[in-house]
Amino acid sequence: MSTAPSSSIDLSLGLEGHHVLITGGAGHIGRVVVAAFLSAGSNVTSLDIAHKPEDQILEPQVQPHHANHPKLLAIRTNITDPESVKQAFDLARLHLGDVHTCVCLAGLDLSVLSKDGLIGGDVKKWRTVLDVNVIGSMVIAQAWLAGIQRLATPHPSSPKHLSLILCSSEAAHFGTPLIPIYATSKAALHGLLRSLAEAVPKAQPYARVNAVAPGPVDTPRFREECAADPHQFYVDAQATVPRRMPVPVEDVAKTCVVLASGNMSGSVHGQVVRVDGGKTGNLVWREGEVGQEGSGR
Template sequence: MSFPTSFPSQHQSQHPGLEHMMNPLPVYDDDQYVGKGIMLQDKVALITGGDSGIGRAVALAFAKQGANVCIVYLNESEDANTIKTQIEALGRQCFLIETDITDKANCEMAISKTINHFNKLDILVNNAAVQYTTQKFELISDAQFDKTFKTNVYGAFYMTKAALPHLKQSSSIINTTSVVAFHGNETLIDYSMTKGALVALTRSLAMSLAKSKSGIRVNAVAPGPIWTPFIPSSMDATQITSFGSNTPLGRAGQPIECAGAYVFLASDAASYITGQTIHVNGGEIVNA
């Protein structure tokens, strides 16, 4: 597959952004790829932020490998229903839950509804997030800081805590962190902080669950830069044209290029992997 190396100037006022309004549309599927339904056959996965971007690509890849999917999203109903239709066309089930994961009760409700619908949960992907570009540290408002942490960190904490009683031997938790957790970003300071927190959560919870002999694995994927609705909704329009051009591969990645890492970590092929992070960042070497 070939992918764009540059993007036209654009900006979305809504945050998080809407995938169907992006130009060009993100690549989240490979129509030449046909999953054999063997890696995740009949497993149930809950993906926060699964309506668009990386979450959408992961949801579709999981379905192609035989999984049924619950997608938790905020208010992007058109995007959510698009991926629901595609998953169901594959003969798999897709259950949508519209809610705000910054609230503990909403996370508990989402897990409860998933269990009631599918009777089990095998995979939790903490993927939903927000980011805001701020030119100076002093300009990060208390409201922005609060929302970023409540969405990116509290949401993952609440979802994981609610899910754990239902997970069992060979279950998998996958957190979406970011390349900025490892090298920082001067205009995404609060976002970078949250992604660093998810790395620490991944490593610490993996150790805790390994010692309890639960058999539940916890890993992370650190993408970046990836062409998702995050970008036109949080970056200045003039920055879009060169987005991702500073990577060794010379371009931004597409959501489809992240999906395989999640499939691998969710599957039994990664049965001896926990507490680790897979870097999908166009070739940048980071200190883990």
């Protein structure tokens, strides 16, 4: 005799009242990720070096698309400075309670880096990018882990939602020959992720660690770059992308929300989730390009 399927599966995110700390919250992607967690009912702290002290927000934001959402706190923070990060976490905890989830979006991305290639790469620039993209993520991970270790008994609504989400990139998989430091920094996060995936559950059995790896994201900056270079849209978002389009910012934000939700991703741990429209690689040769050897045909 067959058994009827259960109709009692909880499909809610379960993130109401959950405290999410997001680095890079003032950026093109960060602002949307902040909005997504607010829409899920979470309390949100946004850390960004672009925030000004006078811009700190300690009251609910009343906006047409986020009316009556929980509190949002914005703090100017340098993620490469452990003391700045500690002060930010202390302030976040003071106003919104223990931090349960961290989403590490802050970093130097392709839009702010020059195309120096490997031979022309500036060692000082390499150190700066590694400091922000890798060391900065590590500093945030340390602060988050120290905080959740203090939760001897996690908040009743939060055990399934203790989560760290790193931000990698398609560049970690395929490289960026004109800006190799970017790909190197994002690939380094994979090693950090693998290490944290083993270490974190030993410190806090409820906690999970994952990463998102977006392809070209349809931000205003990406549109500006494509307008300046008519071939860029095709090269980055169509030539090797089955869906033939850049990634909507909302798709990155929703993926972060789902990964943060223990209801939705309770057994997803130590994974790099690619949000890239199925991208298969880089377009190595543009039409008309010829290498040092061969005809280029």
